[in-house]
Amino acid sequence: MISCEEFFKILNKHNLTFFTGIPDSTFKDMMKFLADNRSKKLENIIACNECEAIAIASGYHLATNKIGVVYMQNSGFGKTINPLTSLCDPEVYSIPILLIVGWRGEPNKLDAPQHKKMGKIMIPLMETLQIPYEVLEPKMQEIEKALNKALKYFNQRQGPYALIFRRNFFQKYEMKYLLSNKYHLTTREVIQIILDSLSNNEIVVSTTGHISRIIFEYRESNEKNHYKSFYNIGSMGCASSIGLSIALQKTKNRVIVFDGDGAAIMQMGVFSTIGKYLPSNFVHIIIDNEAHESTGGQPTNSKNVKFIDIAKASSYKWNIEVNTKEELIKVLDHIHNQNGPILIVIKTKLHSESDLKRPDKPPKQYKEEFMKYLSNLN
Numbered sequence: 071m072i073s074c075e076e077f078f079k080i081l082n083k084h085n086l087t088f089f090t091g092i093p094d095s096t097f098k099d100m101m102k103f104l105a106d107n108r109s110k111k112l113e114n115i116i117a118c119n120e121c122e123a124i125a126i127a128s129g130y131h132l133a134t135n136k137i138g139v140v141y142m143q144n145s146g147f148g149k150t151i152n153p154l155t156s157l158c159d160p161e162v163y164s165i166p167i168l169l170i171v172g173w174r175g176e177p178n179k180l181d182a183p184q185h186k187k188m189g190k191i192m193i194p195l196m197e198t199l200q201i202p203y204e205v206l207e208p209k210m211q212e213i214e215k216a217l218n219k220a221l222k223y224f225n226q227r228q229g230p231y232a233l234i235f236r237r238n239f240f241q242k243y244e245m246k247y248l249l250s251n252k253y254h255l256t257t258r259e260v261i262q263i264i265l266d267s268l269s270n271n272e273i274v275v276s277t278t279g280h281i282s283r284i285i286f287e288y289r290e291s292n293e294k295n296h297y298k299s300f301y302n303i304g305s306m307g308c309a310s311s312i313g314l315s316i317a318l319q320k321t322k323n324r325v326i327v328f329d330g331d332g333a334a335i336m337q338m339g340v341f342s343t344i345g346k347y348l349p350s351n352f353v354h355i356i357i358d359n360e361a362h363e364s365t366g367g368q369p370t371n372s373k374n375v376k377f378i379d380i381a382k383a384s385s386y387k388w389n390i391e392v393n394t395k396e397e398l399i400k401v402l403d404h405i406h407n408q409n410g411p412i413l414i415v416i417k418t419k420l421h422s423e424s425d426l427k428r429p430d431k432p433p434k435q436y437k438e439e440f441m442k443y444l445s446n447l448n
């Protein structure tokens with residue numbers, strides 16, 4: 071494994087000090103290092119999605135003639151295809167960008183099912199996109215060689231170049247300043263209070279990462295009624311759109327969407343769709359810990375975002391932000407008679423849990439059980 075400091079030193083030597091992207095657990099420790107060492111020299115912009123990150127690195131290049139580094143999990147690589155092909159490609163504006171991509175779902179390695187397909191097609195996809203790439207070995211000499219190759223490419227033919235990282239590449243990095251916020255509720259408490267308050271016929275859709283995994287654990291240790299949940303294990307940011315569409319079809323049942331702040335920001339345009347179609351049975355819950363907790367607690371931009379104002383301006387019927395258990399219980403009581411769309415933003419503390427269970431049957435099986443449940447509703 072490579073120390074984050076050593077890795078950064080090599081990038082720094084080549085004037086690669088501008089970072090942007092969406093975190094991935096592969097880079098958890100590198101991200102901590104970047105957060106600890108932010109300075110005028112080292113900039114790190116956490117983007118709302120990977121597509122935006124490519125655009126940010128492009129703007130950086132246009133303004134400085136320097137090369138930006140964009141980090142992402144390969145699940146987000148799909149999101150970048152449009153700006154990579156229509157903005158940065160050597161046949162368009164020819165903008166050099168160093169992509170650093172975490173390889174989830176590598177063939178023949180154990181990983182979650184949502185990563186399998188992209189894990190398999192990532193390299194063929196790079197080839198189709200004509201993006202030169204290298205799978206990095208965690209050896210300093212190899213890294214130096216790979217970077218030199220990338221820089222040579224940037225000189226000869228400006229365009230994106232990818233370095234691919236496997237898991238366990240970086241050594242553990244202990245942060246000097248612990249990431250935290252001022253809130254007290256935990257995601258687990260919030261989920262427990264809300265699921266305990268439901269009657270019998272709600273439909274639950276939950277977002278990628280820890281939130282779905284905690285709901286899975288809740289259902290597993292209660293009635294094992296997973297069929298009432300759609301766990302959106304991949305496609306980060308899409309839970310609210312899935313829930314919206316179900317709500318428009320199953321109008322007699324409440325649809326409760328558990329979203330994260332990072333996921334909500336990733337697809338913030340959905341507020342406008344929800345506000346246009348106004349499903350009265352739609353309850354949007356954002357568990358806002360101001361971080362991407364599932365990938366190591368890197369901050370999101372939510373500290374600067376008033377989700378309830380966005381919901382209001384998008385025509386949601388009712389919205390509120392809560393900070394305490396008492397407030398949450400009161401709100402849950404109130405919404406029984408309140409028409410939606412409703413947004414409840416619940417501020418929670420950064421409290422990363424490890425070893426959470428994951429849905430362990432094939433996703434298709436959960437889908438079939440969920441669809442059977444929906445088909446039996448009125």
Ligand SMILES: Cc1ncc(C[n+]2csc(CCOP(=O)(O)OP(=O)(O)O)c2C)c(N)n1
Pocket residue numbers: 092093094095143145146149277278279280281304305306329330331332333334359361362363364365370
């Ligand atoms: C397109 C895409 N980019 C990145 C990831 C990696 N990823 C999985 S969960 C997650 C963090 C989600 O943050 P948030 O919605 O705030 O929920 P929290 O983890 O804080 O519960 C990230 C970045 C992903 N799954 N998909």
